[in-house]
Amino acid sequence: MYNGGKIILGLIVFIGLMAAPFIFGLGKGNAKPNPSIDTPAIKAMEKKQCVEAKAVMKTEHMKMLNDWRDSVVRDGKRLYVATDGKKYDMSLQNTCMKCHSNKAQFCDKCHIYVGAKPYCWDCHIAPKEGA
Numbered sequence: 001m002y003n004g005g006k007i008i009l010g011l012i013v014f015i016g017l018m019a020a021p022f023i024f025g026l027g028k029g030n031a032k033p034n035p036s037i038d039t040p041a042i043k044a045m046e047k048k049q050c051v052e053a054k055a056v057m058k059t060e061h062m063k064m065l066n067d068w069r070d071s072v073v074r075d076g077k078r079l080y081v082a083t084d085g086k087k088y089d090m091s092l093q094n095t096c097m098k099c100h101s102n103k104a105q106f107c108d109k110c111h112i113y114v115g116a117k118p119y120c121w122d123c124h125i126a127p128k129e130g131a
């Protein structure tokens with residue numbers, strides 16, 4: 001067994017290289033969505049930030065929208081004061097979608113990925129893409 005160790009090592013490396021495209025390819029089918037924030041309104045912002053911190057928005061935006069709707073529809077209150085003191089009109093169309101005017105590249109990207117289908121657009125007007 002002259003140099004058997006090296007041959008076996010070589011074989012392992014060779015098999016590894018052959019298998020790599022399959023191993024790494026597995027991740028492609030469920031690549032994480034990367035929602036785009038490339039909109040005119042966001043481009044114009046000096047500090048790119050959402051109503052609340054990004055991590056909060058990511059997990060809490062559904063609840064926030066629910067709370068906003070209840071506040072507007074039940075209590076007639078439209079003013080939201082964010083954690084940083086900034087004030088926002090509690091409106092899906094006039095606030096969220098003004099910045100996130102790229103619904104297809106933003107909201108839909110994630111929702112298709114997780115299989116969520118918010119029915120909001122039955123009534124609320126979605127922004128015109130590119131507007």
Ligand code: HEC
Nearest residue numbers: 035037042048049050051054057058061064095096099100
């Ligand atoms: C003033 C502009 C502006 C408004 C208004 C706004 N957003 Fe955002 N939003 C942003 C920006 C900029 C980011 C990216 C923030 C960052 O990277 O820290 C963001 C991030 C997010 C994220 C996280 C995306 C991710 O990749 O995890 C969600 C979800 C979101 N916004 C939903 C909403 C919803 C829902 C509303 C209305 C309640 C809203 N946004 C209102 C500008 C805005």
Ligand code: HEC
Nearest residue numbers: 035058061062065096100106107110111114116117118120
């Ligand atoms: C970073 C990914 C991401 C982005 C961007 C995003 N969402 Fe969501 N959204 C989710 C997830 C995850 C859920 C929860 C789905 C579930 O619980 O089944 C959700 C749920 C919702 C729900 C509740 C739907 C339901 O049927 O209960 C609403 C309303 C909603 N999103 C609105 C928006 C709007 C409007 C935007 C764009 C301004 C947006 N989302 C952008 C990930 C995202």
Ligand code: HEC
Nearest residue numbers: 065066068069072073090091092093118119120122123124
């Ligand atoms: C059956 C029609 C209908 C559906 C579906 C609907 N809404 Fe509404 N929504 C309304 C009406 C009507 C108002 C009251 C508008 C006003 O007073 O300015 C409203 C108000 C709101 C408001 C506060 C006012 C504003 O300008 O945005 C929010 C936020 C809101 N809805 C979010 C949602 C979200 C999120 C969904 C989806 C999960 C949704 N709505 C689905 C009809 C609907």
